[in-house]
Amino acid sequence: MPREPFLADSVLIEGLVVETVVGVYDWEREVTQSLVVDLEMAWDNRIPGASDDVKDALDYASVSERVDRCLKELKPKLLEHGAEVLAGVLQREFGVGWLRLVLRKPGAVPAARSVGVCIERTALKGEPDNA
Numbered sequence: 001m002p003r004e005p006f007l008a009d010s011v012l013i014e015g016l017v018v019e020t021v022v023g024v025y026d027w028e029r030e031v032t033q034s035l036v037v038d039l040e041m042a043w044d045n046r047i048p049g050a051s052d053d054v055k056d057a058l059d060y061a062s063v064s065e066r067v068d069r070c071l072k073e074l075k076p077k078l079l080e081h082g083a084e085v086l087a088g089v090l091q092r093e094f095g096v097g098w099l100r101l102v103l104r105k106p107g108a109v110p111a112a113r114s115v116g117v118c119i120e121r122t123a124l125k126g127e128p129d130n131a
C-alpha cells in the first residue's frame with residue numbers, strides 16, 4: 001500500500017551503525033558485526049514546524065537509540081528478520097504509520113560495497129496496535 005499521497009513529510013536517519021551478533025553461520029554467532037540502518041519515517045512535520053517543540057516531533061535521537069537496542073537484543077540470523085522486527089517496534093512504539101527501512105551488512109560479501117534488504121511497511125488502521 002502506498003503512503004498517504006497528500007502528505008509527503010518524513011523524518012530521516014541515514015547510516016546508523018549498530019554493532020551486533022548477526023548472521024546464519026555458526027562463526028557469526030560468536031562475533032559482532034556492523035549493520036548500517038537507513039530509515040525514512042512518515043511524520044507530519046507541520047506540527048513541530050509550527051510549535052518548535054521536540055515533543056511534537058518524531059525524535060530521531062530516541063528512534064536511533066531504540067534501533068540500536070532492538071538489534072543488539074534481537075541478534076537476528078537474517079537481515080530480513082531484523083528489518084521486520086524493527087519496523088514493527090517503530091510502528092508500535094513511536095506511532096509511525098509508514099516507513100522505508102534499509103538494513104545493510106557491509107562486510108558480508110567482500111566483492112560488494114554492501115549487501116542488504118529494503119522493506120516498506122504501512123501500519124493499517126484497525127489492526128491490533130494500530131487503532
Ligand SMILES: Nc1nc2c(c(=O)[nH]1)N=C([C@H](O)[C@@H](O)CO)CN2
Pocket residue numbers: 022023024025028077078079080105107108109
Ligand atoms: N537474503 C539474505 N541472504 C543472506 C543473509 C541474509 O541475512 N539475508 N545472510 C547470510 C549470511 O549471514 C552472510 O551474511 C554471511 O556472510 C547469507 N545470505
